Amino acid sequence: MPVGKVKWYEPTKGFGFLVAEDGQEVYLPASALPSGVKEVRAGTRMEFGIAEGRKGAQALSVRILDKAPSVARAKRKPAEQQAVIVEDLIRLLDGISDGLRNGRYPEKRQSAKIATVLRAVADDLDA
CATH class of the missing domain: 2.40.50.140 (Nucleic acid-binding proteins)
Structure with missing residues (x-):
């Protein structure tokens, strides 16, 4: 065949x-x-x-x-690098949570950047 x-x-x-x-x-x-x-x-x-x-x-x-190879999986960062990014993201989110507890959302420009980082990390984890 x-x-x-x-x-x-x-x-x-x-x-x-x-x-x-x-x-x-x-x-x-x-x-x-x-x-x-x-x-x-x-x-x-x-x-x-x-x-x-x-x-x-x-x-x-x-x-x-x-099956076809996953392009996303081939492009994602090594686990050691991703761990550092996740740790930085946790610190970033901790800072935002303090403002949210005090009744303040982050400014629109900062919110857009944070959302972009969250999506990128989620895509790497999901690949």
Whole structure:
């Protein structure tokens, strides 16, 4: 059976394309995906059968070999660096909590910066 990677897949349209190791582009319909799989990401390695359809090569009975690597996971900081960032964030939030206890929210510009830092740390942790 040929092996290839998902070039792109659009779950709302129900199809996409694979690129076989020999460079051939193969149509990937949703019906060829394994049961329970609703979508696949670009770069996912698959083994598949090929049949000639009206519009060219079409994948049949796809089997996922390797999922696409997570870009977010590959870009996140080492755990030791993340620990320092989290400790700094805790100190920052402690300072804000003092103001909140006294009935004061941080100024809008400071709030936006804090929210950005919180989102960045959450994204790194969630990757």
